[in-house]
Amino acid sequence: MAVAVPEGGHRARPHRTGLPGLEAVSVASDRTFPRHAHDQFGIGLVLAGGHRSWSGIGAVEAVPGDVITVNPGEIHDGVPVQGRGRAWQMLYLDPALLADLTREETPGAVEITHPALRDPAVAGPFARLFTAIAAARPEPLAVEQALTALLTPLLDRYGNRTPPRRGPPPFVARALRRLEEAPAEAVTLAELAGLSGVSRFQLLRGFSRATGTTPHAYLMQQRVRLARRLLAAGRSPAEAAAEAGFADQSHMTRAFMRQFGVTPARYRAALA
Structure with missing residues (x-):
């Protein structure tokens, strides 16, 4: 075909x-x-x-x-x-x-x-x-x-x-945990570095080596994943955008499209 x-x-x-x-x-x-x-x-x-x-x-x-x-x-x-x-x-x-x-x-x-x-x-x-x-x-x-x-x-x-995996360095693990537990909350590189007492340069370099991406990109991924769960729970795209920490609905839509390839509205409609 x-x-x-x-x-x-x-x-x-x-x-x-x-x-x-x-x-x-x-x-x-x-x-x-x-x-x-x-x-x-x-x-x-x-x-x-x-x-x-x-x-x-x-x-x-x-x-x-x-x-x-x-x-x-x-x-x-x-x-x-x-x-x-x-x-x-x-x-x-x-x-x-x-x-x-x-x-x-x-x-x-x-x-x-x-x-x-x-x-x-x-x-x-x-x-x-x-x-x-x-x-x-x-x-x-x-x-x-x-x-x-x-x-x-x-x-x-x-x-x-799945064999036991070697985890990321402790300072990266703390940053990951902060981004995963509260993705809707704003955060700075200095705050993430301060969780373990390392410099921002050390955090950025170690984070990229351990995860293959940057702290900001990882945060956006977490917000999109949170938005996806909110949409599946019945929230409207506007509500999901606000609760997931996006500046507005259009910002969420662009990030959602990059990660999942569909708009939040079409994703939500498919679950109805």
């Missing part, structure tokens, strides 16, 4: 999945997405064009037919190959839902080890799941069954029990 890829444009369509904890979106875009992270597992299928992203194992490329993945909290970005647009379908799966579906097979926390993979045993079930989701009225049982059929080969072949 031919997929139109926009030149100089961006289209994103959220889909109702009928299953709490599972979100779906179809995207066709030539935009570059900055480094960011999600609360959920991301599993996608490239339909057209080429996609390059930075991941924990370095830069990877994906072409049509490839499955792309990202773990919760994993910093990544997205760039069109050779500047041309690409199209893909993406699923976002809450960790709690994955744990509930796979509790007996994969006890404990898991991670997906390959950010890009070519495997018909995974791509096929993904396509069938998206077909079930794209139905006029998704049937929860059909969606849940198809999701389980996708997770089985994906985790069998590319899942791994």
